Amino acid sequence: MIVATRSKGKIREIREALKGLGLRIYALSDFLDVLEIEEDGKSFTENALKKARFYSRYFGKLTLADDSGLEVDSLKGLPGIYSARYAGEGASSQENNQKLLREMQGVPLSKRGGGFKCIIAVVSPDGREAIAEGSCKGRIGFREKGKKGFGYDPLFILPKYRKTMAELSLKEKNKISHRGKALKKIRKIIKAFEG
């Protein structure tokens, strides 16, 4: 199976969640000279489907694509579909996190709610398609905390655990995260596609 991403963080979580299905999982970074496509959709769903459809045809293999991001209440849902490039095209996670902290300067804890969203699309070369979603609510912290995970994880506080997402192990994150929830559903769908 192809996972249509170059994100090391996403791949790690996807591999862990799909363990035991007997699938060989390849990422785009495992190949040389792979054609890139633009993520110009207006929603996570459009982008996930676009990536999964394109690469399932390109490789002739079952393909999974994840489109995800952070929606912050006080920023009317931003960075949303722009999460990866919030501080500009090619921005690092740290640059994106710093921009988020700047944009939220002066916002009190009670108004710092937000959530991660993830849409996963799976498309087979013979044209079968499925979509699963997952979300995870939390609060945006005042400073980065934790070294695990990726992206906005060090700023994303899970009040129930009194920890940021970047303080959770891979297994713990997959149990409660937007991506973990979507992957649990997609695991069943992949079984049906393969079976």
Ligand code: IMP
């Ligand atoms: P995509 O590759 O266009 O789907 O962009 C996803 C972006 O959303 C990532 O680059 C991160 O900035 C953010 N993001 C998505 N999922 C997570 C997560 O699990 N933790 C932290 N940041 C995430």
